[in-house]
Each structure stands twice: as structure tokens, then as C-alpha cells.
Amino acid sequence: MLEISLLSLFLAGLLGGVHCLGMCGGIVTAISLGKSQTAPLWHLLCYNVGRIGSYVCAGALLGGLAQWGLNQAAYQPLQTALFIAANLLLILLGLYLAGLSAAITRIEHLGRPLWRRLQPLTRRYLPVRTARQALLAGAIWGWLPCGLVYTASIAALASGGAGQGALVMLAFGLGTLPNLLLMGLFASKLQQLKQQRPVRLVAGLAVMALGGWHLWLLLTSTG
Numbered sequence: 001m002l003e004i005s006l007l008s009l010f011l012a013g014l015l016g017g018v019h020c021l022g023m024c025g026g027i028v029t030a031i032s033l034g035k036s037q038t039a040p041l042w043h044l045l046c047y048n049v050g051r052i053g054s055y056v057c058a059g060a061l062l063g064g065l066a067q068w069g070l071n072q073a074a075y076q077p078l079q080t081a082l083f084i085a086a087n088l089l090l091i092l093l094g095l096y097l098a099g100l101s102a103a104i105t106r107i108e109h110l111g112r113p114l115w116r117r118l119q120p121l122t123r124r125y126l127p128v129r130t131a132r133q134a135l136l137a138g139a140i141w142g143w144l145p146c147g148l149v150y151t152a153s154i155a156a157l158a159s160g161g162a163g164q165g166a167l168v169m170l171a172f173g174l175g176t177l178p179n180l181l182l183m184g185l186f187a188s189k190l191q192q193l194k195q196q197r198p199v200r201l202v203a204g205l206a207v208m209a210l211g212g213w214h215l216w217l218l219l220t221s222t223g
Contacts, residue, residue, distance in 0.1 A: 004086055004155045006171040008210050012090060013175020015203045016097060016148045027141060028183045031128045046131045047138035048180055052173030054142025055149065056166045059156035063165020066157045082158035083218065089151040090211030096147065098204025099197065104147040111145030118143050148176075 031043045066082070095101035122140050125133040142149075152172040156165035 004083070004090075004158070004168070004214060006167060008214070009152055009155060009168055009172040010175040012093070012152065012207055012210060013148070013172040014178065015206045016093065016176070027122075027126070027137065028180050031134060031137075042131060043128050043134040044181060046134035047128070047141070048177055050135040050138025050140075051142040052138075052170065052177070054139050055152070055169040055173040058142075058153060059159075059165035059167070059169030060162045061165070062153055062157045063159045063168070064162035066159065066165070067161045079158060079160060080218070082154065084215065086151065086154040086158050087211040087214045087218075089147075089154055090214075091208050093147060093151050094204045094206070094208030094211065096204070097207055098201045100204065104151070107150050108145040108147050111143070111150070114143060115145050 028044065028047070031040060031047055089104065089107075092101065092104040096104045118140050122137055125137040125140075128134045128137060149172075152169060155172075156168040159165045159168050
């Protein structure tokens with residue numbers, strides 16, 4: 001079966017940290033500014049559990065949908081097309097992270113109608129004072145329109161099954177976790193770091209290399 005490896009999705013989430021800090025940095029910083037030292041860290045963990053939980057649900061839904069669709073159509077051509085699309089998006093994402101192209105951000109417009117309905121719900125849980133509020137805020141924030149998430153979502157769609165799709169998004173979500181946890185603990189330093197050109201360039205080129213490598217494997221296996 002053609003699929004992007006779980007390790008590759010984890011690395012994509014990890015290397016895409018400069019984008020994660022921009023998309024989720026505001027709410028993570030707000031959660032981290034609690035009065036005690038232990039509560040904000042626990043709240044950050046709960047927020048990320050909720051966020052990654054939404055990714056897993058989306059992955060299961062997309063994988064299940066693809067499984068149904070692939071059963072209705074020619075399996076191999078459709079899965080190959082999804083595989084190619086996922087890796088082309090990885091390359092576009094790498095270009096964006098490197099500061100070379102913003103084309104990937106155009107697909108974020110697709111999720112804005114849903115986000116306009118969900119965003120008002122976050123006001124019920126902000127500012128975060130309890131673990132439950134952090135969990136629910138994270139679950140809603142997981143649906144924020146994001147080119148990085150959408151790239152992983154196409155990979156979940158290409159996985160061809162609900163279980164596989166959930167694992168794809170779990171691997172991706174765990175990759176984003178270190179950056180956002182560190183963001184909560186060292187917000188100002190990481191905000192400065194992510195703006196540095198060498199950091200953006202290295203992260204972007206690494207993500208592009210993942211997409212290019214998968215396409216090369218596909219090309220050599222069919223050649």
C-alpha cells in the first residue's frame with residue numbers, strides 16, 4: 001500500500017514547528033500565563049490532548065471515507081493520486097516554512113467556513129482556568145484552518161482506512177507536541193527563534209526533502 005510513513009508525518013509535525021508557533025502561539029501563551037507554576041503546565045497538556053484528539057478524529061473520518069471511496073472505484077489509481085497530492089503538499093509546505101512561497105496557505109481558505117462557526121465556542125473556555133476548559137479549547141482549536149494540518153489530512157485520506165488515518169494524524173499531532181509545550185514554557189525565546197531565517201530555511205528544506213523522497217520512491221518503484 002502506498003502511504004507516507006508515520007515517522008515522516010511525525011517529522012513533518014516536528015519540523016513544521018515554526019508554523020505551529022504562529023498558528024497556536026497565541027492561545028498557548030495565554031494558557032501558560034497562569035498564576036501558579038503547575039497549573040499552566042497541566043493545562044497545556046490538556047489543551048494539546050484535546051487538539052491532537054481532534055486530529056485523530058479527523059484522520060479516522062477521512063481514512064474511513066477514503067476506504068469507502070476506494071471500494072467504489074479503482075483502488076490503485078486513486079490511492080496513487082492521493083499519495084502524490086500529499087507529497088506535493090509537503091513540498092509546498094516546505095517552501096512556505098522556508099519563506100520561499102505562501103501558496104500552501106491558499107488551501108486554508110477551505111476550512112474557514114467551518115472555523116467561523118467553531119471559533120465563537122472558544123470564548124466559553126477562555127481564559128483557561130481549569131483542565132476541562134483547556135481540553136475543550138484544544139479540541140475546538142484542532143479544527144483551526146492550517147496548511148500543515150491539511151497536508152497531514154491528505155496523507156490520512158491516502159491511508160485507505162479509518163484506523164490508519166487515525167494513526168497518521170496521531171503521529172503528526174505528536175510531532176507538533178514538543179514545539180507547543182516548549183512554546184508555553186519559553187514563549188518569548190521561541191518566538192524570536194522561529195523568526196530567524198536559518199531556522200525557517202532548514203525546517204522548510206527538510207520538509208521538502210520528505211515529500212521529494214516519497215515521490216522519488218514512487219517513481220523508482222513504478223519505473
